[in-house]
Amino acid sequence: MKTALKYTGIALFLVAAFGMIGFLFWQQEVQYTLPTPVPKDYSLVYVNQSVHLDNYYNQTVDKPTLYHFFSPECPCSRFNLKHYNSLKRKYGDSIRFIVVIPEFSDIDLVKDYFDSETKVIRDLNRTFANELGVYSTPQAAIINTKSKLYYRGNYNRARYCTDPGSNFTQMAIDSLLAGVPPPAFGLLSTVSYGCGLEENSENLFSMF
Secondary structure, three states: OHHHHHHHHHHHHHHHHHHHHHHHHHHHOHHHHOEOOOOOOOOOOOOOOEOOOOHHHHOOOOOOEEEEEOOOOOHHHHHOHHHHHHHHHHHOOOOEEEEEEEOOOOHHHHHHHOOOOOEEEEEOOOHHHHHHOOOEEOEEEEEOOOOEEEEEEOOOOOOOOOOHHHOHHHHHHHHHHOOOOOOOOOHHHHOOEOEEOOOOOOOOEEEO
8 A cells, every 4th residue: 555655656746847848848938839829909001001109209300210029038038039139139220129028028037138228118008019010029120211101020030030041031131122012022021920029017218
């Protein structure tokens, strides 16, 4: 009887251990390889569609703007940081880079991820994200000097942005600066992966 109880205890321990490992693997890896669920209230914003941003942004028509949707709580956003920062260094003189974060994000933590010159917008109730058709992080939305959406989508099909053949955002930037229409990348660039944006109670966004 004691032997049976002993083996039962060992079996239960192993099941619990493997269950915990499986949960952690799902939490940190598997779930981010699947498309982000589309919110029920999501409205698609099409390429070349005019977007209506705050007056502050309507005044910045001297050069295009890339809005980088980032959340420090999202592993995919953190994995994307090196690639995003490399784009900012390369194209920072030609394109304005602005980071957009959910309202619940820790301000001090976000500042640690970027250089001191980075402008960060806190988006309340996904108002800004909805205007650009974004519902996950990390995502890029590029607005041209005519206040029209030029590109919105993933940075890369690889989680760590290591596949140069699918650097969608970089290729979109190159096309924009060359004065040609954005490439047709297909679903790999437009189907959102990563972390969904959470709903919040406010209906404004503030800047810090």
